[in-house]
Amino acid sequence: MTDTFVIAGAGFAGAKAAEALREEGFDGRIVLIGAEHDRPYERPPLSKDYLRGDVERETIYVHPEGFYVEHDVELQAGRRAVELDLARRELVLDDGESLRYDRLLLATGAEPRRLSISGSELDGVLYLRSVTDCDALRERLDRGGSLVVVGGGWIGSEVAACARTRGLDVTVLDPQTVPLERVLGHEVGAAYRDIHLDHGVRMRPGTAVAAFEGADSVERVRTSAGDTIDCDFVVVGVGVRPCIELAERAGIAVGDGILVDERLESSVPGVFAAGDVANAHHPFYGERVRVEHWNNALHQGPTAALNMLDRAVAYDALQYFFSDQYETGMEYTGLARTWDRVVFRGDPASREFIAFWLTGDRVVAGMNFNVWDVSETIQQLIRSRAEVDDAQLADPGVPLGALVPEAEGRVA
Numbered sequence: 001m002t003d004t005f006v007i008a009g010a011g012f013a014g015a016k017a018a019e020a021l022r023e024e025g026f027d028g029r030i031v032l033i034g035a036e037h038d039r040p041y042e043r044p045p046l047s048k049d050y051l052r053g054d055v056e057r058e059t060i061y062v063h064p065e066g067f068y069v070e071h072d073v074e075l076q077a078g079r080r081a082v083e084l085d086l087a088r089r090e091l092v093l094d095d096g097e098s099l100r101y102d103r104l105l106l107a108t109g110a111e112p113r114r115l116s117i118s119g120s121e122l123d124g125v126l127y128l129r130s131v132t133d134c135d136a137l138r139e140r141l142d143r144g145g146s147l148v149v150v151g152g153g154w155i156g157s158e159v160a161a162c163a164r165t166r167g168l169d170v171t172v173l174d175p176q177t178v179p180l181e182r183v184l185g186h187e188v189g190a191a192y193r194d195i196h197l198d199h200g201v202r203m204r205p206g207t208a209v210a211a212f213e214g215a216d217s218v219e220r221v222r223t224s225a226g227d228t229i230d231c232d233f234v235v236v237g238v239g240v241r242p243c244i245e246l247a248e249r250a251g252i253a254v255g256d257g258i259l260v261d262e263r264l265e266s267s268v269p270g271v272f273a274a275g276d277v278a279n280a281h282h283p284f285y286g287e288r289v290r291v292e293h294w295n296n297a298l299h300q301g302p303t304a305a306l307n308m309l310d311r312a313v314a315y316d317a318l319q320y321f322f323s324d325q326y327e328t329g330m331e332y333t334g335l336a337r338t339w340d341r342v343v344f345r346g347d348p349a350s351r352e353f354i355a356f357w358l359t360g361d362r363v364v365a366g367m368n369f370n371v372w373d374v375s376e377t378i379q380q381l382i383r384s385r386a387e388v389d390d391a392q393l394a395d396p397g398v399p400l401g402a403l404v405p406e407a408e409g410r411v412a
């Protein structure tokens with residue numbers, strides 16, 4: 001009898017895991033269970049070109065339509081896994097069907113944190129995670145008017161940029177002093193603030209939402225400062241929470257995500273987790289990391305697949321993500337939860353620069369902003385743990401590669 005590998009969650013991580021299983025020659029049964037009614041798609045375009053209406057829907061999918069049939073992957077879209085019976089090795093679906101598995105991958109991703117303040121239930125208070133959410137938001141953008149964005153994180157900032165590009169009146173409410181402050185700190189966040197201001201976004205730093213008001217639909221937002229902002233609709237982007245319920249109820253170790261080792265295996269042998277839901281021991285950092293980014297799902301899915309096939313592969317990729325807002329683009333490499341200082345190569349005001357986050361004399365993260373083809377070198381610099389001189393780091397005349405020790409196989 002052939003083995004059955006079940007993947008719960010048909011997002012990016014789940015779809016890439018199924019692809020990798022076939023690429024690696026697994027010839028057993030693969031069942032990919034997805035709560036959404038669509039085939040797996042990528043989410044970054046939902047706050048960028050797809051949201052603006054600049055690309056066709058077909059461009060967002062992970063695979064062409066025929067892929068799953070051609071590769072004998074049983075994609076079961078529109079079905080939710082509701083229980084996990086570890087003793088019987090069965091996943092129970094929402095219609096009561098039980099699926100026996102030999103190996104299980106939990107790739108259930110994350111979902112937006114929801115506000116529960118007065119008026120949260122009003123029509124026009126929107127969140128953005130799925131393509132269905134995005135289509136609803138697109139329709140609002142088409143109608144024009146005034147938008148209040150709650151939260152100056154990545155989703156809030158990108159939605160604000162799309163809405164301004166479409167000509168809407170946009171206000172961003174954010175308890176932080178600048179957008180993206182939690183991840184990037186004040187100095188780099190200030191560069192994003194200035195870009196939004198230049199494009200006519202009204203920024204309300206240090207201001208939280210207190211309530212949504214309106215008859216049936218939201219008409220205004222009451223702020224923590226006590227004033228109100230009239231609007232036609234609201235987008236809330238206040239972070240996500242990992243979808244751990246299946247694992248938690250079954251007794252698998254969870255915390256902020258499903259706790260997995262460096263091979264992405266959970267506390268229960270044969271059950272793996274990948275993508276936004278996985279809180280994985282990271283060999284480079286020597287601690288657990290949960291990452292909510294596209295690149296992590298892209299690589300963790302296949303790594304989990306290899307380990308489902310007993311290949312014993314550690315996942316040690318450094319975090320990498322990107323963002324596009326207006327005419328600017330950036331890539332961020334590494335992880336800076338705390339840092340001592342930020343060193344700039346180039347002037348942030350010029351909107352072409354690289355920022356480095358340092359702990360002691362070591363670079364722990366770097367962000368290239370409208371500067372390209374350097375993220376691989378930044379990654380080598382972080383991995384090398386080399387001590388660097390601030391002046392050299394800041395000097396555009398010193399090739400970045402020259403700061404990477406020879407042993408790291410540096411690129412120029």
Ligand SMILES: Cc1cc2nc3c(=O)[nH]c(=O)nc-3n(C[C@H](O)[C@H](O)[C@H](O)COP(=O)(O)OP(=O)(O)OC[C@H]3O[C@@H](n4cnc5c(N)ncnc54)[C@H](O)[C@@H]3O)c2cc1C
Nearest residue numbers: 009011012013035043044081109110275276292293294321
């Ligand atoms: C609007 C938006 C823009 C983004 N932009 C960027 C970007 O620019 N750069 C970047 O690096 N990252 C970006 N991200 C983050 C990136 O998309 C995520 O990190 C990535 O989608 C994670 O993939 P995943 O497969 O782990 O989870 P998900 O994409 O969340 O997929 C999980 C899937 O599992 C399903 N599921 C959950 N529970 C169950 C269940 N019990 N049974 C069956 N199915 C279930 C969910 O419905 C979902 O379809 C963005 C995210 C969003 C929402």
